[in-house]
Amino acid sequence: MVTSTAAAHKTPQQQTRVLIVGNYCHDVLMQKDTVKAESLGGAASFISNVVNGMSVSCNLVSKVGEDFKYPVDFTPIVIPTSKTTVFHAYFDLAIHGNCHQDRVLKRVSACDPIRPSDLPDARSKFGMAVGVGGEILPETLERMIETCDAVFVDIQALIRVFDCVDGTVKLVKLGETEFYSLLPRIEVLKASSEEAVFMDVEEVRKWCCVVVTNGKEGCKVYWKDGELGIPPFLANQKDPTGAGDSFLGGFVAGLVQGLAVPDAALLGNLFGSLTVEQIGLPKFDSRLLQRVKDEVQRRKMQFLHCERSEYELEFLKPDGHEQFHASLGAAKSTPPFSIQARPWTPSNSPKETEQTPIPHYTAQAKLLANSVYEEPIQTVEGKP
Ligand SMILES: Nc1ncnc2c1ncn2[C@@H]1O[C@H](COP(=O)(O)OP(=O)(O)O)[C@@H](O)[C@H]1O
Numbered sequence: 019m020v021t022s023t024a025a026a027h028k029t030p031q032q033q034t035r036v037l038i039v040g041n042y043c044h045d046v047l048m049q050k051d052t053v054k055a056e057s058l059g060g061a062a063s064f065i066s067n068v069v070n071g072m073s074v075s076c077n078l079v080s081k082v083g084e085d086f087k088y089p090v091d092f093t094p095i096v097i098p099t100s101k102t103t104v105f106h107a108y109f110d111l112a113i114h115g116n117c118h119q120d121r122v123l124k125r126v127s128a129c130d131p132i133r134p135s136d137l138p139d140a141r142s143k144f145g146m147a148v149g150v151g152g153e154i155l156p157e158t159l160e161r162m163i164e165t166c167d168a169v170f171v172d173i174q175a176l177i178r179v180f181d182c183v184d185g186t187v188k189l190v191k192l193g194e195t196e197f198y199s200l201l202p203r204i205e206v207l208k209a210s211s212e213e214a215v216f217m218d219v220e221e222v223r224k225w226c227c228v229v230v231t232n233g234k235e236g237c238k239v240y241w242k243d244g245e246l247g248i249p250p251f252l253a254n255q256k257d258p259t260g261a262g263d264s265f266l267g268g269f270v271a272g273l274v275q276g277l278a279v280p281d282a283a284l285l286g287n288l289f290g291s292l293t294v295e296q297i298g299l300p301k302f303d304s305r306l307l308q309r310v311k312d313e314v315q316r317r318k319m320q321f322l323h324c325e326r327s328e329y330e331l332e333f334l335k336p337d338g339h340e341q342f343h344a345s346l347g348a349a350k351s352t353p354p355f356s357i358q359a360r361p362w363t364p365s366n367s368p369k370e371t372e373q374t375p376i377p378h379y380t381a382q383a384k385l386l387a388n389s390v391y392e393e394p395i396q397t398v399e400g401k402p
């Protein structure tokens with residue numbers, strides 16, 4: 019926990035700031051039985067993309083097979099006897115309406131689980147248990163709790179089960195999993211509104227902070243004795259994949275930099291909204307990132323006079339929260355921070371862009387359409 023005495027004995031310099039634990043995967047976005055896009059996926063890739071973008075130091079533990087096909091910033095553990103985890107996301111099979119399901123996910127192959135022995139011995143300030151394909155074991159989460167000051171968990175790492183015939187992702191009640199008894203020892207549990215119905219929020223909020231994301235509505239934070247809705251940012255949605263992951267990346271990046279929980283959740287909402295505007299793993303404009311970092315810095319300066327322990331989360335809405343929302347919104351909407359996505363072709367493949375590298379471009383989706391919700395079209399330059 020953030021307040022643990024073991025944590026207090028370490029100076030921040032001795033610790034990795036953020037430890038991300040979850041497998042990279044190959045994502046295939048499908049519509050009407052046609053492949054619309056292929057991309058690097060997995061919560062770990064979306065989260066490290068945001069955390070790196072915000073210049074927060076992190077480390078990542080992930081497993082893949084020898085078939086893993088994307089260049090990444092953090093070398094994964096390669097398991098020769100296993101294949102990389104693959105998900106197919108079917109957008110036309112989704113059931114809209116009350117249950118807010120925007121896609122049906124099928125796990126087509128699964129890499130090995132991440133075991134406690136795969137984790138670094140060194141302490142980390144924030145640990146993120148962000149599996150997508152069942153790779154986080156109860157003992158792995160327990161080890162993270164022992165070696166990290168504060169552990170953030172995406173509920174999808176805990177409640178997913180996979181149909182034994184076709185791999186369709188189904189959710190089970192959190193209370194029926196082996197992870198349930200560990201909840202009092204984690205800091206934050208993040209769930210989408212679709213996943214939140216698989217837990218008793220009123221019970222879980224007694225033990226840890228619960229953040230429920232709700233697509234274009236933003237998110238809501240619940241803690242022991244309070245709750246707060248956090249407003250969204252406008253977005254032109256093309257693909258919802260990774261929004262929740264990027265939210266969690268932005269949220270943790272904000273907390274690591276000393277923001278209060280409501281302000282950090284705004285940063286989460288911002289990165290969620292930026293992510294849905296691109297297909298697959300997003301590429302953030304470096305000028306936009308700089309503006310966001312400047313706004314975060316300015317926000318931190320406003321609270322320099324406040325005495326707050328580095329190891330305590332501040333839940334109450336700080337003064338100037340609405341202004342911070344407006345500043346981030348202005349940063350997002352200022353031209354030329356528009357969509358960077360381009361169609362994938364052999365001529366802009368990794369090798370040929372070596373002379374003029376575009377950060378993260380090599381891990382971008384192979385774009386076969388301009389939106390996973392629409393009919394395929396030929397070109398995908400800029401916003402529609
Ligand atoms: N259409 C959208 N417009 C604006 N923000 C969005 C949109 N979709 C998602 N977001 C942002 O991303 C966050 C996570 O999205 P959500 O769809 O709830 O998660 P998940 O990807 O896990 O289903 C939301 O809380 C919100 O801040």
Ligand SMILES: O=P([O-])([O-])O[C@@H]1[C@@H](O)[C@H](O)[C@@H](O)[C@H](O)[C@@H]1O
Nearest residue numbers: 059060061105259260261262263
């Ligand atoms: O869209 P989201 O729920 O934030 O997260 C997604 C996972 O649900 C999915 O299993 C994975 O294949 C994607 O790459 C992404 O990580």
